[in-house]
Amino acid sequence: MAEKTILRALKGEVLPTPPIWMMRQAGRYLPEYKATRAQAGDFLSLCYNPELAAEVTLQPIRRYGFDAAILFADILLLPQALGADLWFVTGEGPRLSTITRQSEFDALKPASDVHETLSPIYETVKILKRELPAETTLIGFAGAPWTVATYMIAGRGTKDQGPAHALKAENRALFEAILERLTEGTIEYLSKQIEAGAEVVKLFDSWAGSLKGEDFDRYALAPAKRIITELKARHPGIPVIAFPREAGEKYVGFAKATGADCVALDNSVAPEWAAANVQVDGCVQGNLASSHMVTGGEALVRETREIVQAFSKGPHIFNLGHGITPDADPENVQLMIDTVRGGA
Numbered sequence: 001m002a003e004k005t006i007l008r009a010l011k012g013e014v015l016p017t018p019p020i021w022m023m024r025q026a027g028r029y030l031p032e033y034k035a036t037r038a039q040a041g042d043f044l045s046l047c048y049n050p051e052l053a054a055e056v057t058l059q060p061i062r063r064y065g066f067d068a069a070i071l072f073a074d075i076l077l078l079p080q081a082l083g084a085d086l087w088f089v090t091g092e093g094p095r096l097s098t099i100t101r102q103s104e105f106d107a108l109k110p111a112s113d114v115h116e117t118l119s120p121i122y123e124t125v126k127i128l129k130r131e132l133p134a135e136t137t138l139i140g141f142a143g144a145p146w147t148v149a150t151y152m153i154a155g156r157g158t159k160d161q162g163p164a165h166a167l168k169a170e171n172r173a174l175f176e177a178i179l180e181r182l183t184e185g186t187i188e189y190l191s192k193q194i195e196a197g198a199e200v201v202k203l204f205d206s207w208a209g210s211l212k213g214e215d216f217d218r219y220a221l222a223p224a225k226r227i228i229t230e231l232k233a234r235h236p237g238i239p240v241i242a243f244p245r246e247a248g249e250k251y252v253g254f255a256k257a258t259g260a261d262c263v264a265l266d267n268s269v270a271p272e273w274a275a276a277n278v279q280v281d282g283c284v285q286g287n288l289a290s291s292h293m294v295t296g297g298e299a300l301v302r303e304t305r306e307i308v309q310a311f312s313k314g315p316h317i318f319n320l321g322h323g324i325t326p327d328a329d330p331e332n333v334q335l336m337i338d339t340v341r342g343g344a
């Protein structure tokens with residue numbers, strides 16, 4: 001069988017039509033997701049139910065024929081596996097027990113102990129390996145240490161990651177110990193996803209843009225390099241997509257500095273700029289604003305065509321700049337796909 005298009009793009013091949021998948025493609029914007037979510041009872045029960053997590057992962061593949069499936073899980077399962085309490089408040093989002101003192105850190109489990117909690121996720125991967133169409137690439141993922149640390153320290157999502165910045169300033173040793181534990185845990189988590197059958201892994205540093213200057217190099221770039229280097233030592237040939245969201249100028253050289261095979265771009269950078277400054281180093285992914293999935297129309301078609309055109313001279317995987325939102329219209333997703341595949 002011809003190699004899968006996502007894997008060809010990740011190797012640096014320039015394809016006539018970019019392969020496409022979408023962050024949060026399995027999610028609340030789909031009626032079939034909401035039905036299965038109701039069957040599972042709640043979000044975390046869905047994540048830890050391999051049959052149902054595989055079902056929701058497959059739903060967008062059946063409906064749209066995306067070129068990749070992303071494992072249905074969440075970046076906050078790792079802190080839970082390390083011993084943090086984790087729960088979701090409907091309509092508000094995740095809540096965790098906080099870590100701001102050494103004693104709370106000392107209570108955490110070692111990275112080697114995470115697999116007991118996370119083994120259902122590996123089971124989901126195994127089911128997907130059997131169930132996915134032959135041409136669909138299976139992507140595993142984890143949150144990057146900084147982003148996950150912002151939730152573990154604050155106990156919730158925050159607008160400015162204030163509590164994590166405060167701990168970094170007030171107790172640098174504890175802050176760095178949390179990042180180190182998360183780095184070790186992420187290596188273990190992604191390595192097991194690959195062993196179970198993930199063909200690509202993606203590292204979501206969704207709050208990387210909140211780190212400036214040297215802090216970005218020390219707490220976004222360096223952990224990504226550590227994780228990617230170790231994964232490639234254990235699993236040569238498995239590509240890694242890095243997503244230092246809102247890195248801006250810091251996207252330049254990120255692939256070379258970390259060993260990432262692809263850099264995913266948010267929609268705050270112009271595709272023409274990214275083609276000239278980031279795509280020169282290899283595959284890029286993105287970067288349509290997810291708001292177009294809500295508003296649709298001619299603007300969606302125009303922006304999609306502009307992105308396909310801007311990245312047409314190099315390796316490119318089409319995606320949004322961030323996850324699709326629950327209020328999106330499933331028809332607009334089809335319009336985006338038709339525009340990309342219709343020879344935009």
Ligand SMILES: O=C(O)CCc1c2[nH]c(c1CC(=O)O)Cc1[nH]c(c(CC(=O)O)c1CCC(=O)O)Cc1[nH]c(c(CC(=O)O)c1CCC(=O)O)Cc1[nH]c(c(CCC(=O)O)c1CC(=O)O)C2
Nearest residue numbers: 023024025026027028070071072074075093157204206323
């Ligand atoms: O910062 C916050 O407010 C917490 C955000 C939040 C998280 N899980 C959450 C929520 C609540 C919510 O999305 O409503 C809770 C969460 N995670 C997910 C869902 C499904 C959905 O979006 O409707 C949901 C909503 C669950 C529900 O209510 O049914 C699943 C998820 N999390 C994630 C992914 C990977 C991906 O984006 O494709 C995926 C999709 C997997 C798939 O499509 O198969 C990763 C994730 N989880 C999370 C984050 C961090 C921050 C962010 O959203 O920007 C990120 C990384 C990112 O999206 O940039 C944490």
